[in-house]
Amino acid sequence: MAAIENFDNIYLDLSKEGGKCRFAESGLGWKPTTGGEPFTLQGSDISGAQWSRAAKGYEIKILLRNSNIVQLDGFQQEDFERLTKLFKNWYSATLENKEHSLRGWNWGKAEFGKAELTFNVQNRPAFEIPYSEISNTNLAGRNEIAVEFGKGKKASAGKDQMVEMRFYIPGTTTRKEAEGGDAGSDADEEEKNAVTLFYDTLIEKAEIGETAGDTIATFLDVLHLTPRGRFDIDMYDTSFRLRGKTYDYKIQYEAIKKFMVLPKPDDLHCLLVIGLDPPLRQGQTRYPFLVMQFKQDEEVTLDLNLPEEELNGKYKDKLRAHYEDPLHQVVALIFKGLANKKISAPAKGFQTHRQQFGIKCSIKASEGFLYCLEKAFMFVPKPATYISYEQTQSITFSRVGGAVSALSTFDITVHGKNGAGTHQFSNINREDLKALEDFFQEKGLRVKNEIDEDANMLAAAMRDNEIASSDEEVVGPKADRGSADEDEESVDEDFHADTDSDVAEEYDSNHESDGSGSGESDVDNQVDDDEDEDMKDEEEEERPKKKKKTG
Known part of the structure; x- marks a missing residue:
């Protein structure tokens, strides 16, 4: 047998382009045809391999000792014998021929393996889900669980992507049965609700929920206006978690694109708005913004769960060991330090006739507050709407209807550039017209006042x-x-x-x-x-x- 085996037109982990795969006694390597970063794998890291039919021919799924998976797709059927000898002689691993179920049934048995969740139909796998691709899971009903994807390296492999899958799991079971009999003898044999046990096992296997000891800070029972409800906020090193009675979300800090602190006009509450990309998903509903509400006079005393050397090193000048301030300020400062995001606030150049930053108005039938930031409009709480000044073509002041009573209010229509559509904010107090008009002209925005013409x-x-x-x-x-x-x-x-x-x-x-x-x-x-x-x-x-x- 030659010291090196080469295969062309092989795709690594659902990559968009093929490349050349080379096997050697020390390990294997893959390099894209058009150039780019090569991938290498040591032979000592391989614990097993599976051969099965795949999208572009035949696939080798390599199981690693650290519970990860590497997929190589694009082999031909006649390559099986060569690869079987290769894995046995060089890596001391058996290349197992795995046949998938093609019955198309949507009922079967889910089993938790070392690196992936397998859905079996008549003892054959219908599909597998690597734990590394699972970004979140929620109990969506009494016997239903939702599994969300998009965390791993395969998330951006193609234009179309499955983002959520739901399982209906009735009845009761034990942990040993849920894990396919691979659990240790000390596993909890008490029967539990099957969907709850599935949820707890998946969180543990996919490492969605970190342990309490890893929590840097926790805030309990925080009111959220979008999505509606009260959630506990657990803040970790690279992500934060929202824990509610029904839904549980894990969000990476890198998904935070905007962070705003907006005082409400009632002088009693303050809103914290977090812009997310990709947005938070709750079934078919997408939430591109989280809107939290805090009382301005609510104080909190908090010590961060971080060692002193980490505070003085990684988080120097970003976080403090001890906080004793209003709650909304503490939450904002910790988010700023962990996510490394700038905090936006209302522009100082605009205030309403009552010396407030928020303008009471409505989008269609939804009432809320419009804020003029330094670089954008922001309407909260629902539907949370962000419009940057750069994407604004013109602004029109108008009075809808012809009744004399309508003279006390007016509407603002924001026209977007490049077919971005329009946004209309209605029922704004007439006394705020002059201040808004002056502020928009100061920002260099085109303004058309139809109210004077109507008058x-x-x-x-x-x-x-x-x-x-x-x-x-x-x-x-x-x-x-x-x-x-x-x-x-x-x-x-x-x-x-x-x-x-x-x-x-x-x-x-x-x-x-x-x-x-x-x-x-x-x-x-x-x-x-x-x-x-x-x-x-x-x-x-x-x-x-x-x-x-x-x-």
């Missing part, structure tokens, strides 16, 4: 209405009075001639038909009152006939 048009329309109404008062009544006088004279003649007799006849006819005397019932009186309009119509029809009789 001028309204004033002109009101003047036209006043002129028209004054003409009617002078000209109209004279003609009407002449015709009214003639009508009054004719009505007076008819009234004096026939009114008395008409009333008497109607009363007599009612009296005769009812057959009642002075003791008429209340019910009859009520019916007569209800039919008063009909009686009047009958009188009008009978009057001409009576005139002819008397004539």
Whole structure:
């Protein structure tokens, strides 16, 4: 056997481009065809290997001693014999031929291996999920668990990516059964809810939740406006964790793109807004911003769980060993130190007519507060909307509707560049118009004020209405009075001639038909009152006939 075996058009860990793979007695290496960083692996690190059908031909899944996995895809079926001898002679490992289940069933048995979660159908693997690719997991229902992906090196391998998978796990089980019988003899044999045991095991295997001793700081029962609920915040060296009653999230600090501290106009609360990319996911809902709310007068005393040498080295001038300040300031400062992100605040060049930074307004039916930052707009709490000034083409002040009451408020429409769409903020106090207009012009933004134009048009329309109404008062009544006088004279003649007799006849006819005397019932009186309009119509029809009789 040659000292080196070469294979072309091999793809490493779902890479977008192929490369050359070279096996030697000391180990193996892979280098992309177009150039780039090569990958090498020592033979002593290989603990096993599996051969199976894959996307681009046949794949070798190499199991490492540190529980990681390396995938090499693109081999041909005739390469199996060469590779079997190669792994046995050079790496003392067996290349196992693994056949996958092709039945397409969505029910089976999940087993926890050393490096991956395997979903088996009739004792054959339908698919495997490496623990290194699992970014988070949540209990999504009574018997349902959600598993989120996107943490590992395969996350950016292709344009399309599966980001979440859900498992329905009913009944009860033991930890030994959940791990496929590989658990030690000291494993907890007590039966538990199967979905809860699956959740706890996956967190441990995928290293999603660190132990309490690794926590640098913890804040309990923090109110979140987006997503809604109360969460405990555990802060670690490279990530932080939100622990709620239903959902549990682990978020890397590198996912934090923006961090803002925004005082609410009530002078009682302060909002901490964290912008995330990729956004937080809760089922089909995406949350690109976390919005936390704190009381401004709530104090906290906190000692960080960090050794002194680490504070003086890695976190020098970033964190303090002891904090005794308002809670929102402590949380903001620790996030700033651990995530190494700049804290943004409202621009000092703008305040409302009540000397506040937040402008009360609404997006459609959602009420909230609009903040003017140094480089962007920020609307909170829901839907949290961030619009940078650089992506703003123009701003229009307008008054929706035409009612006089609408003069007390106005709307702002922000037009984005390059087809970015528009955002409308409604019901802003009219007294803040001048300050906003001055601030936008100071930032160099194009502003169009349609409110003054509407006011001028309204004033002109009101003047036209006043002129028209004054003409009617002078000209109209004279003609009407002449015709009214003639009508009054004719009505007076008819009234004096026939009114008395008409009333008497109607009363007599009612009296005769009812057959009642002075003791008429209340019910009859009520019916007569209800039919008063009909009686009047009958009188009008009978009057001409009576005139002819008397004539």
